Amino acid sequence: MPTVNLTVNGKAVSANVEARTLLVNLLREQLGLTGTHVGCDTSQCGACVVHVDGKSVKACTLLAVQANGSKVTTIEGLASGDKLHPMQEAFREHHGLQCGFCTPGMVMSAVCLAQNHPNLTEKDVREGLEGNLCRCTGYHNIVQAVLAGAQAMRR
């Protein structure tokens, strides 16, 4: 079994995986990081989005071995101690969640989106989140949360 070495949420991690193990399975099953969710098997839903070397990636589309040597951040690594990341705070404050299953993926996608767009507009948010499905909220509060979170990140 191949060994992968990566940095997950700031900590060095080494794990033996099968060549076909997906990054999301490594995170959830071997590393116990269950905040990253699996909602489909076809890379539609975006519940599994994490950051790999600063870019948002659907962790079900990447093999664990492909992430070898990378820095991975999951939803658990976003907050600093007890202090929520501004995007998490915005989702909490603006009711950008209901069942919460899509939330970690939404938050991770949103953080990347905010980093890549200095002047994020509502249209940017809707386009940027097209790969993250939500069945509860109708997206309205998610979009509001992302706009507020992006603004807070700039402060």
Place this chain on the structure above:
Amino acid sequence: MSAPFDPNRNLANVSLRHVGKPLVRTDAPGKATGRTPYAGDYVMPGMLHAKVLRSPMPSARLVRLDVSKARALEGVALVLTARDLPDRLAPTDIPGQTGQTRLKTDQQILVRERVRYHGEPLALIAAESVDVAEKAMSLIDYDLEPWPGVFDPESAMRPGAPVVQGTDNIVARHAIGKGDIDAGFAAADMVVERTYRTQFIEHAFLEPEVGLAWVDENDVVNIRVSTQVIEHFRFIADAIGVPHNKVRIMGALVGGGFGGKEDITVEIYLALLAKHTGRPVRLEFTREDSFVGHGKRHPFILTYKTGVKRNGKITALDVRLVSDAGAYVFLSPYVLLYGAIAAPGPYLIENLKVDAVSVATNNMYTSAFRGFGSAQACVAYEQQMDEVAQAIGIDRLDLRRRNYLKTGEPTATGYRVPSAVWTERCADIAWQALGEKTPAKGAIRIGRGLAAYQQSYGRLTFLHDTSEAWVGVEVDGTVIVRSGVTDIGAGQASALAQIAIEVLGVNMENVVVYNSDSAVTPLAGTTTATRALYMTGNAARVAAEAVRGRLVARAAKAFGVPVDDVVLADNKVSALDRPDKAMSFADLVRLCATEGIQRSELAMFRAPFTDRLDPATGQGQAFADFTYGAHAIEVAVDTETGEVTVLKSVACHDVGQCINPAAVEGQIEGGAAQGQGYALSEEMIYREGRLMTPSLSEYLIPTAMDVPVVKSIILESRSGVGPFGAKGIGEPALTPVAPAIANAVADAIGRRIHDLPITPEKVVRALHGID
């Protein structure tokens, strides 16, 4: 029966501190940080992994099933087939009923001989890993012999049609008869008859079905599962042959339900595998398992014949409803009944006839889905109102105004609703709020539509529904709420917290809700039927008020003031106009504790108990109350591509009293998106019973790009039968959306597409006059 709501009465001068405020829900922080454990996040040492082998054919005879190679594979702990199971069936009726005869709806747990739908389980596997379980699945040999099937309800009703199960394919019939239908049509100036069709719809909750089961030292089968209904423990126990007190269901925060986790999903498979292996077993459905593994929204064929006077007064309505129940009964009779009761919509129809029938086919079985038959009825009755208005040449809203059911008037079943009926107000406000019409441009046409509705909240009253909650206060002044209610994402638990602290005068950070455990939290019933807030919210309020009563009595004694002068607020106890009389809430609780005054209460709330409706006429009380409102839509239709874009979406609902306005808006916005999918893009396509759309790349739910900003206008009549006068909003939020969109599209292109979804292809065909 309670007295009808008087809209002119003075509303109580209620001053609420927590209820009605958009507080951050108690479950929000855990969800935003990924710390919330969902049912799929639980693991146990020595855990096995399960898989379900399913039939690829919708109607067949199982002539051979050989699991010997699978059983011999290293790492396989158990393979179960129908032969290994005692002669037991999986019940599919509504749980928690008392004194009611169950419908004969039982389902084989695994296929014995006859396969009745695509996806019906043939075998269960438990193995050391998911990979081994999948390998074992591929080693199972079986032969299926095609068997004549029937795939649409109209064919299934014809003489000589293949019978899906039992003696014929009629699953249920309901009839409503009121007034004199013939006289009503005779008095009409015009009769308008149209048929509308709705499609199979998938819930597409983001979290597929999942659970973990283990047998403990008391031989109790414990199941941690994503479900709307922990009280299935009784039926699970019956299915595996153990006493009811030997199955314990623990929920978790549910990753979306919408009715799709109302029936049993993974529980019986897990219970059987855990019981037979003696080891913990985990089963997680893939998305494809989920698509073929739980019931869908019923397709309905709805034929409406309306008699109307030139002035717009409807004189008669004759409705025929046919629903496709699929291969097993599940909740089809109830969904059909909801559809029949909802058939006339929020209108006063004095001469009414409804004939409703649900028919078995070899399609996927159909069951609960947000709106539960009422949504399908609304798709028809609100399109029919526009068709009637057009036929007699009067304004669509005027026709509605001429016919709205008003406060105190009888519904289809002759029941006078006890609450305010604000349909007209909601419809007018929603319509006005669309504002200035977007101009048409080139190939783009603009259209507008409205749909009003009447939707029950709370279960059928002949089911004698009850709900329990326990509220207690700790000696440090914190509050505990315990209730079996499942939280499926709408903030059900958080609402109980808000209600308890409102009554007890403590703050949100001082309350914790423990919920969703069939063995240790008081049984609260299902989180379905828009009943959780109404039923469990009332139970929590009653329990909290009992605790408050004892605390206040003790405080009054301490202060030497009348009990009515004791004020509980902000974690403090004080006396009205007596600044010298005050103590902390915690001190009062400690005082009570030292004196042995009971600091907790278990309360049961009972919905109205009624008899069943008259079987011939459908008259009687069916529900405790209804929610009323309307949705208005503006669309742009590209006449070249047929694409429909929703430009404006305005909802106006009378929710009675918001407990948490942010949660109410969330329900409305989410309902608007689901309703848009229902109208425009979503369809589970079955070809000769086989599912053609088994993934989220074929079954298209709306994305952030598809849905517009939804404007939610919330009215509060404070007249509902829920806590503080609340009505329910979970299902109502969705109900009027699809017909409003259909009406807007018809308005834009001047032609009506009578079957959902309104795809670009259908729009283009309609524009070119192709049937």
